[in-house]
Structure formats: C-alpha cells, structure tokens
Amino acid sequence: MKKLFIDFDMCLKCSNCDVKCSYFLHPKNNGITSLREEIAFLFACRRCENHPCINVCPTSALKRENGINKRSRFLCISCKSCMLACPFGTIISDIIPYITGKCDLCIGRLKEGEIPLCVITSKCGAIKFIEEEEIEEKEDLYKIGENLIVKCFNYLEKYGLKK
Ligand code: SF4
Ligand code: SF4
Numbered sequence: 001m002k003k004l005f006i007d008f009d010m011c012l013k014c015s016n017c018d019v020k021c022s023y024f025l026h027p028k029n030n031g032i033t034s035l036r037e038e039i040a041f042l043f044a045c046r047r048c049e050n051h052p053c054i055n056v057c058p059t060s061a062l063k064r065e066n067g068i069n070k071r072s073r074f075l076c077i078s079c080k081s082c083m084l085a086c087p088f089g090t091i092i093s094d095i096i097p098y099i100t101g102k103c104d105l106c107i108g109r110l111k112e113g114e115i116p117l118c119v120i121t122s123k124c125g126a127i128k129f130i131e132e133e134e135i136e137e138k139e140d141l142y143k144i145g146e147n148l149i150v151k152c153f154n155y156l157e158k159y160g161l162k163k
Contacts, residue, residue, distance in 0.1 A: 002129050004105055004116060006032070007137065008039050008152040010126040017094075020121040022109055023101040031103030032118050032127065035148065037095040041069045043142070043152045045090045046161060053082035053091060073100045088155075105147050 011017070021030030047067060054062045054069065061075035062082055078098035083091040106116035119129040128135075135141065137151050144150060155161065 002115075002131055003147050003149050004119070005128040005130050005135055005149045006035060006039070006151070007126040008036070008043070008150050009140070010124065010151075011036060014124055014126070018121075018123075019118040019127065021101055021103075022106055022117040023104070026099050026101045029097050029099050029101040030118065031101045033095055033097060034100050035103050037071065037100075038144070039150050039152060040090055040092070040095055041071075042144070043150070043154045043156070044088070045069055046088050046155060048087075052085040052087070056081045056085040071096065 017030075017032070019030055019032055021027070021032065023029075023031050045068070047064075047069075051062075051064060051069070054064060057076075058079065058081065059075045059077055061072045061077075063070055063072070076096060076098070078096055080093060080096065083093055083096065106114070106118075109116060115129045116127075118127050122128075132149060135149065135151075140151050140153060142150050142152060142154070
C-alpha cells in the first residue's frame, strides 16, 4: 500500500514551501505544516529537561506528553515565544501558525483514486506518495502510524540522547 513520504531533511533546507492542500477550511495553512510540527517534536526536539519552550509559553499551549512536546492548537496564539526560547532551533516560525490545517492524508481523494494534492503540487520532490520498497533513501527512515514515512536526521539517536 502506498504511503505518504516526507523527506524532512530536504524540507528544512527550503523556506519557500508552496504545496497546495485539499483541506478547504484554511487553504493558507496546509496540512503538511501540522505534519512538519509533529516530525520536529518527534525527531529534532532534544526534549530538554528544563524545557524553556514550555516554560515561556504565555497560554500553557505547550505540554510534554509521554516525553514529547505537544502544542494545543486551541490555546496557541502563535506568539513565537517558544521559537525564541528554544536553543536548538527545533521550532521554526511556520510550523506554529495560529490557524492550523490538519492533514487527513487526503482520505477523500484516495477513495476517488487520486493521490494527495501536496504530492502533486510539490515541486521540490520532498513529498511523495509511494510504496515503501520504492523509497530510494535507505537511512534515517521512520514510520509514523500506518500511512506516513519520514526521512529525518534523528538527533536523539545520533547523539545518544534517546529518552
Ligand atoms: S507560539 Fe504558541 S506554543 Fe509557542 S509560546 Fe506562543 S502561544 Fe505558546
Ligand atoms: S527548548 Fe527546543 S529542544 Fe528543548 S524541549 Fe523545547 S523545543 Fe525541544
């Protein structure tokens, strides 16, 4: 079964993501943003014990759940204080928008035999809809749920920080 594949390392080098998303309620906040936020907290965040990002948040939107930071999209006012407080650059500006579109992996389009809109409109090649065995990259691959595979430099593993 084909899965959504995101080369997050490639994503990080680009500041001009203009993929389109089929989530029609907030067309300027594409669902890929919410996936990028999840990936950043899973693999780029160093899970600091004193978590300055959480401490600085004025609305208590950031919390640590099962060792991983989570942002409440209802509480977050997108003030970017957490971005400034993070010493590692984990939280980049565009992954913490005030209004967030949610990725449903284009379930409706898949039922109609179409592929996700972000894949069609991605010009950089960082997003693919692909069989797992066809993924050319062989290192730093991680599965998130049943339908998403990410290529990502895993700071926790690489630097022996696994928590
Ligand atoms: S951007 Fe959101 S999560 Fe970050 S400090 Fe501000 S309110 Fe909290
Ligand atoms: S300050 Fe940065 S690296 Fe530390 S827990 Fe917060 S987001 Fe993660």
